[in-house]
Amino acid sequence: MIRFRILGAGGAIPTPTHTPAAYWVTVDGTPILMDPGPGALVRLVHSGDAPGGVDEIGTVLLTHLHPDHCCDLVALLFALHSPLTDSHEPLHLFGPKGLQAYLDQLAGIYGRWLEPRHRELNITEWAAGQQLDLPGGGTVQTFAVDHPQDRFSAGNCLGYRFADSEGHTAVFSGDTGPCSGLEKAARDVDLLVVECSAPDGMGVPGHMTPTEVGLLCAKAQPKLVALTHQYPAAAATDLRPGIALHFDGPVVQAQDGSLFFVPLKSGEENPWSAP
Numbered sequence: 234m235i236r237f238r239i240l241g242a243g244g245a246i247p248t249p250t251h252t253p254a255a256y257w258v259t260v261d262g263t264p265i266l267m268d269p270g271p272g273a274l275v276r277l278v279h280s281g282d283a284p285g286g287v288d289e290i291g292t293v294l295l296t297h298l299h300p301d302h303c304c305d306l307v308a309l310l311f312a313l314h315s316p317l318t319d320s321h322e323p324l325h326l327f328g329p330k331g332l333q334a335y336l337d338q339l340a341g342i343y344g345r346w347l348e349p350r351h352r353e354l355n356i357t358e359w360a361a362g363q364q365l366d367l368p369g370g371g372t373v374q375t376f377a378v379d380h381p382q383d384r385f386s387a388g389n390c391l392g393y394r395f396a397d398s399e400g401h402t403a404v405f406s407g408d409t410g411p412c413s414g415l416e417k418a419a420r421d422v423d424l425l426v427v428e429c430s431a432p433d434g435m436g437v438p439g440h441m442t443p444t445e446v447g448l449l450c451a452k453a454q455p456k457l458v459a460l461t462h463q464y465p466a467a468a469a470t471d472l473r474p475g476i477a478l479h480f481d482g483p484v485v486q487a488q489d490g491s492l493f494f495v496p497l498k499s500g501e502e503n504p505w506s507a508p
């Protein structure tokens with residue numbers, strides 16, 4: 234089973250309901266923190282999904298190195314430098330080419346403050362087409378997406394495809410414009426978590442609009458679509474009619490806290506951000 238928590242359904246500009254990227258994905262019981270943007274750790278502990286806090290984080294995936302997708306990596310590594318953490322398990326950090334150079338630059342600023350006190354740090358730079366085998370038979374696969382990241386990971390931005398031991402699947406687009414890598418990865422997937430940064434007429438290169446998401450889904454035919462990475466204008470607009478012009482499957486416009494299960498069943502909405 235795959236449990237897909239959207240901790241942050243917004244882009245770089247936070248709103249009360251849509252904060253920057255953060256995802257907590259559990260595949261056959263193995264938890265993965267994906268794209269820890271600003272505030273990700275706070276939202277994770279508020280969600281109730283990780284009662285042990287940072288000690289429960291064993292695997293981190295990054296799609297690319299824009300700050301709204303990775304800046305809480307600094308917060309995580311600094312927390313793990315504290316002698317007050319308990320876990321002695323390795324921390325596995327996966328991301329695109331350029332990840333090591335990014336961490337080296339951070340070390341130039343923070344020195345040893347970002348070295349976990351009790352935990353071995355394993356860093357893996359990934360290209361498209363690679364696979365991580367998870368305990369219990371699930372997998373994570375990488376695919377190439379089209380997003381302008383001109384420092385550290387230029388031309389190497391990734392999306393992720395998760396599969397559990399029974400073949401159920403979920404895809405996360407990362408940040409991307411329409412591209413063949415995403416279309417292929419999303420084909421017949423059970424859950425497609427796809428960025429939809431702006432309403433039609435306000436689109437920017439390297440991101441998606443409802444029309445572009447609709448055209449993608451018409452080709453890929455995902456069983457359920459969840460819209461994420463919504464900048465304020467997108468978050469304030471019902472994006473689904475623009476998608477429905479091209480795709481007649483179910484579409485959910487996610488908020489912070491939206492939760493999805495694969496195989497599909499109804500998710501609880503927005504449990505942590507209620508005032």
Ligand SMILES: [Zn+2]
Pocket residue numbers: 297299380408
């Ligand atoms: Zn980005």
